[in-house]
Amino acid sequence: MMRRLTSQWVQVLTTSMLIAAAALSLGNVALFAVYMVIVIIAWLYWNNYPLPLSLGVTALLSLATPPIDIMLTSISILLIDNALKMGNERPWWFYAAPLAASTSLAVILRQFYIAASFTIPLLYILLISFINAIRFHTVIIELRPSRNLRINAGSELSYSLAVTTKPPLRAVVEVKAPGNLRVSPARLYLNGEAYINVSARYSLGGVKRPRLIITFTDMRGLVRVRRVVRHPRITVIPRARTAIQFARELLAQSALGAEDIREVREYTPGDPIRRLHWKKSAKLNRLIIKLLQGPGLTGPIILLSYATNPTLVDRVGEALVYLTAELLTRIPRIEVISVNRDGEATNYVLSRDNYFEIIERALGEIENLNVRLVGGGDYADVLSTIKYSIPLRIRGMVREGVIVIGQGLFVEPICNAFKERIVCISV
Incomplete structure (x- = not known):
């Protein structure tokens, strides 16, 4: 509503100035006719073409009788300002250049009043642009x-x-x-x-x-x-840090006697009383026994302590922490064999007492190869050397139940070489 009222006010101001300029040029029939035609066009199409019309009106007002032309072009700044605010995608020089050219031409032709009329909107464009540029740069x-x-x-x-x-x-x-x-x-x-x-x-x-x-x-x-x-x-x-925090909470809960309940069944004579599930029994109104997950046995974990980029290094460490923490809730010790890119192995034995110290050491040894893959390989052919030499070097470490953790690119050849004898965890 406010914008519509403003637009109508600008239309009235535009037509009023054009009529005033026309009245001052009654002696010039051609100029008077031009003014009257522009009055009609401005009244009908101002909302559709405010910017071109405001510039055209300013140019016509500069042709009015001096010194009235200077006063009218000064007022026309309001028209240009309103038109610019209604929508403009052109930079300041798009408007300043023709105004500067018109001013220069008027000076050359010794039309100093016309030159002064064009100078007023030119100075307005330059000044407002300069002020805003300074404000934007210094804010x-x-x-x-x-x-x-x-x-x-x-x-x-x-x-x-x-x-x-x-x-x-x-x-x-x-x-x-x-x-x-x-x-x-x-x-x-x-x-x-x-x-x-x-x-x-x-x-x-x-x-x-x-x-x-x-x-x-x-x-x-x-x-x-x-x-x-x-x-x-x-x-x-990092993922590995989050995993270590999870491991800390998991091991703390397990140390407090948390039980891994996999299934429940109805009580039968001979079942130990300590395995009664009291909440479930009260809910079902009959005695229910907890069936716990047994600790089971696992072979050593072979950690391929290298990856092609930092993100995968972090993900390999994350997988190692989650797996070892979960296993430590079921078995007292875990053997981890860390294998570097040259096939050299470092053995660790993790327990509840040394878990966080050893796991930090193992994570610190995971190497970032910093190799960029192009079409599945790398320019220096480093990956091919590692992929196909490591399975040969760890052959003596592989036995039933071994778990291999590493980047999928390096784990896949080992899984293909030893197939069902090992469990592969790739990231």
């Missing part, structure tokens, strides 16, 4: 997240981000983020403060401070300034 930008930015590697974190400017600015803002961040909306209106929704996902642990590219466009569309701002810190917990 302080602050980013405030709505929550603590802490995330596990591979998980997604969603939050809102407040974009604040000091001093407050009114502008249209576009936000461009790197691939690990998704922002919406990417384009929004800023009035001192604005909010965007962000989703973050990182596959590798560490403290992240990605760069956001924020583009400010003034309300008239004349000036666009791009600023680079650091995102607040995002703490990404």
Whole structure:
């Protein structure tokens, strides 16, 4: 409603100035006719073409009788300003260049009043653009997240981000983020403060401070300034660290006597009383016995302590921690054989007493080969050497029940070589 009233007011002002200019040029029939035609066009089509009409009206008003032309073109700045705010995608020089050319031509032709008339809107365009450019370049930008930015590697974190400017600015803002961040909306209106929704996902642990590219466009569309701002810190917990925390809780629960109940059945004479499931018995109104998972036996774990990139190094470590922690709730000791890229083996024996010390040491030995795969291989052919030499070197370690953990690229040849004798866990 307000925009419609403003548009009608501008139409009235435009036609009034054109009629006044026409009245002053009654002696020039051709110019008078042009003014009257433009009056009709401006009244009918102002809402459809505000910017071209405002510039055309300004040019015509400069032809009015001096010095009235200077007064009318000064007032026409209101028309140009309103038209720019209604929608403009052209930069400042698109409007400044023809105005400057017209001013120069008028000076050459010694039409100084006309030159002064064109100078007024030219100065307006230049001044407002300069002021906004300075403000956009010097404003302080602050980013405030709505929550603590802490995330596990591979998980997604969603939050809102407040974009604040000091001093407050009114502008249209576009936000461009790197691939690990998704922002919406990417384009929004800023009035001192604005909010965007962000989703973050990182596959590798560490403290992240990605760069956001924020583009400010003034309300008239004349000036666009791009600023680079650091995102607040995002703490990404590596998968292996998350797994160690899980292992700590799992082993603590197991140490307190937690039981792994796989099945229940009805009580029969001779069953030990300590295995009664009291809650289930009370619910079913008959005695129920807990059937527990037996500890079972497992062979050693062979850890292929190398991977092609940091993300896979983290995932191999994660798999090792989860597996060993689960096994330690069932058996007292686990043997882990860490095999490096050269086939050299290091033996570890994990128990509840030394678990966290030994597991940290084993995780620290997982090597990042830093090899980029191209078409399934690498330029130096390092992977082929490792893939086909390691199965030969660990042949003496393989026996029934052995578990092999590693990157799928390296585990697959070992699984194919020993088939059903081993259990393969690949990441």
